[in-house]
Amino acid sequence: MPTDHSASDDAARGTSGAAALRPTRPRPVPLSELGALIGATTTDGAAWPGPGATEDPAVTGVSLNTAQTLPGDLYAALPGAHRHGAEFAAAALEAGGVAVLTDAAGAALVGAGTDRSGVPVPVLLHPAPRTVVGPLAQRVFGPAPTDPPLALYAVTGTNGKTTTTYVINALLEAAGVTTGLIGTIEILAGRTPIPSVLTTPEAPQVHSLLALMREHGVGAAAMEVSSHALSYHRVDGVRFDVAGFTNLTQDHLDLHGSMAEYFAAKAQLFTPEHTRRAVVLADGDWGRAMAAHAAGRLGADALTTLLVDDADRPDADLPGAVWRVVDPRRDGLGHRFTLSGPDGAHLHARTGLPGGFNVANAALAVLMVHAGGLDLDVLQGLLDRPDVLTPPVPGRMQVIGTAPHAIVDFAHNPDALVRALEATRPDGDGRQLIVFGATGDRDATKRPLMGEIAARMADVVIVTDDDPHDEDPAPIRAAVLAGVHRAVHDGGRATVVEEVHPRAEAIRRAVALAGPRDSILVAGRGHEVWQEVKGVNLPLDDRQELAAALRETGHPVHGPADGADPDPQDARHHEEGTTEA
Numbered sequence: 001m002p003t004d005h006s007a008s009d010d011a012a013r014g015t016s017g018a019a020a021l022r023p024t025r026p027r028p029v030p031l032s033e034l035g036a037l038i039g040a041t042t043t044d045g046a047a048w049p050g051p052g053a054t055e056d057p058a059v060t061g062v063s064l065n066t067a068q069t070l071p072g073d074l075y076a077a078l079p080g081a082h083r084h085g086a087e088f089a090a091a092a093l094e095a096g097g098v099a100v101l102t103d104a105a106g107a108a109l110v111g112a113g114t115d116r117s118g119v120p121v122p123v124l125l126h127p128a129p130r131t132v133v134g135p136l137a138q139r140v141f142g143p144a145p146t147d148p149p150l151a152l153y154a155v156t157g158t159n160g161k162t163t164t165t166y167v168i169n170a171l172l173e174a175a176g177v178t179t180g181l182i183g184t185i186e187i188l189a190g191r192t193p194i195p196s197v198l199t200t201p202e203a204p205q206v207h208s209l210l211a212l213m214r215e216h217g218v219g220a221a222a223m224e225v226s227s228h229a230l231s232y233h234r235v236d237g238v239r240f241d242v243a244g245f246t247n248l249t250q251d252h253l254d255l256h257g258s259m260a261e262y263f264a265a266k267a268q269l270f271t272p273e274h275t276r277r278a279v280v281l282a283d284g285d286w287g288r289a290m291a292a293h294a295a296g297r298l299g300a301d302a303l304t305t306l307l308v309d310d311a312d313r314p315d316a317d318l319p320g321a322v323w324r325v326v327d328p329r330r331d332g333l334g335h336r337f338t339l340s341g342p343d344g345a346h347l348h349a350r351t352g353l354p355g356g357f358n359v360a361n362a363a364l365a366v367l368m369v370h371a372g373g374l375d376l377d378v379l380q381g382l383l384d385r386p387d388v389l390t391p392p393v394p395g396r397m398q399v400i401g402t403a404p405h406a407i408v409d410f411a412h413n414p415d416a417l418v419r420a421l422e423a424t425r426p427d428g429d430g431r432q433l434i435v436f437g438a439t440g441d442r443d444a445t446k447r448p449l450m451g452e453i454a455a456r457m458a459d460v461v462i463v464t465d466d467d468p469h470d471e472d473p474a475p476i477r478a479a480v481l482a483g484v485h486r487a488v489h490d491g492g493r494a495t496v497v498e499e500v501h502p503r504a505e506a507i508r509r510a511v512a513l514a515g516p517r518d519s520i521l522v523a524g525r526g527h528e529v530w531q532e533v534k535g536v537n538l539p540l541d542d543r544q545e546l547a548a549a550l551r552e553t554g555h556p557v558h559g560p561a562d563g564a565d566p567d568p569q570d571a572r573h574h575e576e577g578t579t580e581a
């Protein structure tokens with residue numbers, strides 16, 4: 001019989017930070033059932049639990065980090081890049097974990113572990129434990145047959161995931177649906193937004209957050225799915241209703257090694273295991289390749305293909321229902337555009353989000369909601385409402401000042417930097433200034449490329465620090481500057497190049513150099529309110545720094561959107577990790 005956990009364990013569930021990410025009404029599953037689900041073995045190689053086992057604990061949760069382990073959990077002790085999770089099994093058991101899932105190396109580390117009551121801890125052995133965490137979490141946290149449906153939308157791609165998920169939710173909310181969100185900026189799974197640590201949390205949290213959403217009566221959720229998530233099996237056991245693809249450009253080559261591998265990681269989302277339908281933005285070679293892949297794996301009937309920059313390309317070689325953006329026109333900060341589809345179908349839309357690329361994000365969101373089942377007539381009715389495609393997206397093209405034009409944006413890879421610079425190019429004789437750096441411990445090959453782009457496109461380039469993480473910031477700046485100097489040497493536009501740090505000082509310097517007709521782009525950190533330097537989170541909000549510098553110089557600041565005070569709650573999440581950080 002499953003053993004149960006105590007009342008004090010229930011109290012712990014209600015109070016700890018990790019509990020805020022869990023459903024309040026867990027449904028216990030016997031460990032033996034979980035062992036059978038994944039074909040686990042004992043350390044002797046026999047089918048689990050093997051002869052002589054007496055305990056069959058009730059499992060009420062799954063975790064893969066001790067900071068997130070709650071009473072009743074199965075702790076997945078995974079081999080990591082730095083440590084083996086089994087080194088922390090004792091801490092997981094101390095936190096109330098009732099069993100351990102691990103590989104052979106992990107089992108040797110766990111040894112003869114016992115739980116808090118001195119009972120020998122059951123160990124489920126699997127040769128590749130990370131690959132079974134998703135299905136196990138799905139079994140423990142997944143829906144009951146009587147639960148109302150929760151429609152799931154996934155967005156992947158190098159850039160535009162956050163924005164597209166916000167637009168999807170804005171449309172669904174306009175249609176009267178209660179929505180949930182999992183992404184880079186925040187998680188919405190109930191009443192209180194939870195700041196994010198990862199773009200896509202680890203599998204146990206993905207499944208527990210979906211359970212929490214069901215408890216809160218959420219009818220649809222939009223989720224960002226990063227390539228890390230697909231490579232690390234973070235969405236295993238989730239089948240989305242609609243998956244969308246934005247684009248593929250250089251980033252994350254530290255993890256993937258090549259663009260082909262990066263593509264292959266993203267392509268996993270467009271398979272029957274992960275989605276029923278797909279909407280693929282098929283501009284460029286990678287977009288076309290993703291459309292072909294999705295058609296092959298899901299069937300052309302399950303595919304919508306969208307063309308934006310390549311809208312003039314003929315249909316012939318494109319699979320699925322083909323839609324194109326026609327006649328995009330500037331309208332205020334944003335654009336009006338028409339979506340033209342099969343059999344003469346049309347949708348007329350407007351987004352006030354600045355930047356040409358946001359037409360692509362908005363169009364993708366519209367077609368994903370259509371693929372999710374919303375009729376064209378109903379959709380057009382929603383699109384006719386003002387600003388339905390203009391949700392505020394923190395730190396994305398966020399306007400802080402107008403004279404000079406001062407923008408904070410999250411562009412932190414080459415393509416995003418090009419698009420952000422294009423979108424913020426001043427009219428007339430104004431000069432373009434940019435303040436940016438590059439992230440430490442991430443794809444180092446993009447540093448000089450971003451430097452080159454800045455020097456080719458901006459008049460004044462100020463190179464500073466982004467999140468150095470554990471790296472020394474000076475060599476990161478030097479790598480960016482190498483690209484800047486190369487482009488200047490080759491005839492690039494920049495006439496002023498400076499290296500200024502810390503970052504707040506660099507922002508002040510840009511404001512000091514700018515005139516009222518100029519445009520300042522502060523790129524790379526967007527909504528972030530902490531700068532991570534060698535494991536320490538320093539408060540830093542580009543929006544606040546830019547607003548303060550503009551005020552000090554006597555320039556106007558645009559509306560209330562000058563950033564938020566760093567929230568101590570947010571720091572807690574960074575330190576403890578809302579996920580397995």
Ligand SMILES: CC(=O)N[C@H]1[C@@H](OP(=O)(O)OP(=O)(O)OC[C@H]2O[C@@H](n3ccc(=O)[nH]c3=O)[C@H](O)[C@@H]2O)O[C@H](CO)[C@@H](O)[C@@H]1O[C@H](C)C(=O)N[C@@H](C)C(=O)N[C@H](CCC(=O)O)C(=O)O
Nearest residue numbers: 064065066080081082083085088198199200226228580581
């Ligand atoms: C490169 C990467 O993705 N690393 C992930 C990986 O870390 P790791 O292999 O180094 O883990 P480790 O430190 O060796 O520890 C091994 C195991 O012991 C566990 N542990 C460790 C210490 C402890 O006290 N207790 C404990 O339980 C860990 O949870 C882990 O399971 O496994 C950890 C646990 O699953 C993840 O948290 C960690 O993500 C780190 C925090 C991270 O920053 N990832 C980034 C790069 C990321 O995933 N980014 C994407 C893309 C964003 C974008 O598009 O820009 C994202 O989705 O956020």
Ligand SMILES: Nc1ncnc2c1ncn2[C@@H]1O[C@H](COP(=O)(O)OP(=O)(O)OP(=O)(O)O)[C@@H](O)[C@H]1O
Nearest residue numbers: 158159160161162163184357409410411416419420
């Ligand atoms: N469709 C797009 N094409 C190219 N660049 C884009 C696009 N959408 C947004 N960007 C740029 O990328 C930046 C990040 O946008 P967004 O947060 O929506 O993307 P993301 O994929 O969620 O990024 P991340 O994974 O890093 O969180 C924006 O600030 C903007 O500079």
